[in-house]
Amino acid sequence: MQREILIVGVNHRSAPVEIREQLTFSDSLYDQTLRQLPTLPAIDEGVIVSTCNRVELVAATMEGDCALETLTGLLAGHASLSQHQLSDHLSVYRGREAVRHLFRIAASLDSMVVGEPQILGQLKDCYARAAALGSAGTVLHRCFHKSFSVAKRVRTETGVATRAVSVSAAAVELACKIFDHLEDKTAMLIGAGTMSELAARHLLAQGIHGIIVTNRTFDRAVDLARDFHGMPVPFEDFPRFLHIADVIIGSTAADTYVLTPAVVHQVLRERKYRPLFLIDMSVPRNFDPSINDIDNVYLYDIDDLGGVAEVNREERSREAQKAETIIEEEVDTFWKWLTSLDAVPTIVALRDKVEGIRKAELEKTLASLRDLSPDARAALEAMTAAIANKILHAPLTHLKQHDRQREAFYLAAARQLFDIEDEEPDDQ
Amino acid sequence: MGGILLALALAFYLLATATFSGHVVTGRDAFRRTALALLACAFGLHASSLAVRAVMLGYDAITTFQDELSFVACLMVGLYLLIALRANLTIVGALVTPLAFLFTLSSYALNAPSAALAPSLQNIWLPAHVAPAFLGYAVFAIAFCLSLLYLVQEKQLKAKRKGDLFRRLPSLEALDNLNHQFVTWGFVLFTMGVLTGSLLAKQEWGELWSWEPVQVCSAVTWLLYAVLLHARSVGWRGRKAAALTIVGFAVLVASFLSVNLVFPGKHGGTFG
Numbered sequence: 001m002q003r004e005i006l007i008v009g010v011n012h013r014s015a016p017v018e019i020r021e022q023l024t025f026s027d028s029l030y031d032q033t034l035r036q037l038p039t040l041p042a043i044d045e046g047v048i049v050s051t052c053n054r055v056e057l058v059a060a061t062m063e064g065d066c067a068l069e070t071l072t073g074l075l076a077g078h079a080s081l082s083q084h085q086l087s088d089h090l091s092v093y094r095g096r097e098a099v100r101h102l103f104r105i106a107a108s109l110d111s112m113v114v115g116e117p118q119i120l121g122q123l124k125d126c127y128a129r130a131a132a133l134g135s136a137g138t139v140l141h142r143c144f145h146k147s148f149s150v151a152k153r154v155r156t157e158t159g160v161a162t163r164a165v166s167v168s169a170a171a172v173e174l175a176c177k178i179f180d181h182l183e184d185k186t187a188m189l190i191g192a193g194t195m196s197e198l199a200a201r202h203l204l205a206q207g208i209h210g211i212i213v214t215n216r217t218f219d220r221a222v223d224l225a226r227d228f229h230g231m232p233v234p235f236e237d238f239p240r241f242l243h244i245a246d247v248i249i250g251s252t253a254a255d256t257y258v259l260t261p262a263v264v265h266q267v268l269r270e271r272k273y274r275p276l277f278l279i280d281m282s283v284p285r286n287f288d289p290s291i292n293d294i295d296n297v298y299l300y301d302i303d304d305l306g307g308v309a310e311v312n313r314e315e316r317s318r319e320a321q322k323a324e325t326i327i328e329e330e331v332d333t334f335w336k337w338l339t340s341l342d343a344v345p346t347i348v349a350l351r352d353k354v355e356g357i358r359k360a361e362l363e364k365t366l367a368s369l370r371d372l373s374p375d376a377r378a379a380l381e382a383m384t385a386a387i388a389n390k391i392l393h394a395p396l397t398h399l400k401q402h403d404r405q406r407e408a409f410y411l412a413a414a415r416q417l418f419d420i421e422d423e424e425p426d427d428q
Numbered sequence: 429m430g431g432i433l434l435a436l437a438l439a440f441y442l443l444a445t446a447t448f449s450g451h452v453v454t455g456r457d458a459f460r461r462t463a464l465a466l467l468a469c470a471f472g473l474h475a476s477s478l479a480v481r482a483v484m485l486g487y488d489a490i491t492t493f494q495d496e497l498s499f500v501a502c503l504m505v506g507l508y509l510l511i512a513l514r515a516n517l518t519i520v521g522a523l524v525t526p527l528a529f530l531f532t533l534s535s536y537a538l539n540a541p542s543a544a545l546a547p548s549l550q551n552i553w554l555p556a557h558v559a560p561a562f563l564g565y566a567v568f569a570i571a572f573c574l575s576l577l578y579l580v581q582e583k584q585l586k587a588k589r590k591g592d593l594f595r596r597l598p599s600l601e602a603l604d605n606l607n608h609q610f611v612t613w614g615f616v617l618f619t620m621g622v623l624t625g626s627l628l629a630k631q632e633w634g635e636l637w638s639w640e641p642v643q644v645c646s647a648v649t650w651l652l653y654a655v656l657l658h659a660r661s662v663g664w665r666g667r668k669a670a671a672l673t674i675v676g677f678a679v680l681v682a683s684f685l686s687v688n689l690v691f692p693g694k695h696g697g698t699f700g
Binding site: 170174176177178179180272274275295296298300304 | 585
């Protein structure tokens, strides 16, 4: 029996959107399931993390295997899929892996758009609902609070995609002010740079209908298009497709303009003057700036979007590495705390602590009372031992007896009240 | 009775205008909701005052310039409340409400005695002429507000200024589509008003078309909106369409004022 954390569910990497949709909980069902979670076999505490990219059940348990079965069954029943159908798409994290996964979600390292800031708020909401309904207990309280502080550390200590994210977010905000809704719009990427890729991901997350990708190296276009479920187009042919696109993002290394006012005029005629949003992500620029003077065309370059030229790949991966290191450290700290939440070592530590205090104080007293008889010394020894035992009796009985769901609470409380172990202070 | 209700409606229009301004400046949702509630109250009071008037005066209820102003304002607010239920178009109220206030205030301040209508006009053709014509004006007035907002938002997008107002205004596409719908409906109603007006003229004056000031002005306005709708069908959208809608409305208002105040003609000093 090992206390552990278990995360079972689907996310944007493990399952396609059709499956994720089936697993989404309606509002009333969400609360009902939350209340039900801690009463299920082997589940001590539970939180449902549900966002547009994931539905994952987080549970604290003492019997991992049994809990895994319970949660899988719950999800399969909820989605009306057979366990077999579901298992292809299910992602399961156990033990330290689960803690790491939760921390990575909070720090937005597991997001579709890495570094996007909304996920933390969503995670906090999910946790707050579980806390309000009493389905999260000592272990998950600690784990989620920890994940929030990890997210904060990652945000302040590393530059994971922040700049790129703000540029993409600005692009999406603009798209939403030009177009009423994105569901029937198409975006085209000319050149497959990191920034344009990120902007495309943001647009996809906002529900844009389709993505066309063109690149001088056609293979790269094919790769990226596959990633977006989009359409790759050979670079020589892209002008023929321009009129389909409502948003055009340029990020080629070309040193001449890829789009000129004349071409845009032509394209506009073909699309009956429906508005066109052009985003120039590259330096030197791909789109002739005078295009912005054309009616119904809105051209923004990277400066307009409040960004600076593309952060290079190396720097990005270095920052990501830094974030992973922070997460690893925090997983260690949390894991140490979690494994310490066991009755036997806690009781031993508690006894040691009190015994240590008793011995130290006794020695100090005896040192100042040199002319005490051996009998009197023995009596003092016996008395202090009796006091220590009597004080410890009630807490130790509680620690030994309580049912499992309360046990973690009492263990954590005892460790904190008696200041056992030199764990770092709780930052919440 | 009707006068008291109208005065109350005016007070509510003023309050709603202030609250809408608060929403535009601060973007706070409480202001938005309060403004809508105040405007709904104002509409209720205004509509009741018109109803009281209609019951008391019958066919004479809408005979003078100030009657028309008040009627159009009320229709305009009613229409706005209908679209405000839909999505994030509340901000349009920040233009519609002061406009309604201005119309109603002018109507209230003029306060001329209601004129008696020739008995020969007191038949079913009169409401058939007045109702679509005035509803058409109200629809054009909303289209005008939408166009103003479009131009503001378009300017901000082109100039790449992303201020608070930018965030509060709806998307260009939404404004443009709605503008198109409103101009289309306004045109249909206005056309109906002109046609029934001609029939009424035939009955009253013996000929369908007599180059009356009101007929000439209506024809010019009608032509302008017809051009706008045609231009849209060949791809004139966005800024140009918005500008033309504003010109159309300016011509409409100019006709309305000139026919009522400068060249009354035999239409009886009303443009409707």
